[in-house]
Amino acid sequence: MVMADNFNFELVSPERLLVSGSVSEVVIPATEGEMTVMANHAPTMTTIKPGIVTVKFADGRKDRYVVFGGFADIVPTGCTLLAESAVHVDEFNRDDIARRVEAARADLSTATSDEQKFGIETYLSQLTTLQGAILPA
Template identity: 85%
Template sequence: MADNFNFELVSPERLLVSGSVSEVVIPATEGEMTVMANHAPTMTTIKPGVVTVKFADGKKDRYVVFGGFADIIPTGCTLLAESAVHVDDIKSEDITRRIEAARKELEHAASDEHKFGIETYLAELTTLNGIVMPV
């Protein structure tokens, strides 16, 4: 049996998860990452994506996050999300609204660096929309 560790998923609105888990897959900015007990201390930014949580009892659950960061230590992981919702509660309109807002922001981006950041965010949202809301 795998070792368990403490995991918390927190958004500004509420605490979504707090408990003992055996594994968490997070959408880190540099690529998807699996966190398990005794993980090396790491801090990473989070891109829009799906967090998959495997609880100590074997149950799995998924949450959609829209950015943030994760603090990982050998005994736990805390993911502070800019915004998060259970995957069953996400609506296509939520993601579409974020895509439209990013497109408007892109029209007014002053620098190439700002444009690149917005284009990257748009690509991540589009991918997320395809994962969560398959056609």
């Protein structure tokens, strides 16, 4: 079996550094779609939508984190994801997503431009998808 090359991954939120270590792969919710990052990835910068980051550590264990937007800076030797907000999936609070949906709906009711409305509607749709992915029906 060929071992995948490892690279350094950091998941950072304004509150704290959630992950910093050697990983074999990271799946990130890029705004263009889910993206798997591995060692020697071409340099890329991408925005992140609300979703789940799946981290596969060098030792084989996997972990999942919920992020609410941000951006990722990817270079061949590593990936840094700067999240607007991030928590471990086990620490995720279902009230948090409900509050975010409520706030986004309130913003939508006061949005003045079509562009602003579209941005908020997109975010609401991403939150709803995320809610379905995390919370048991």
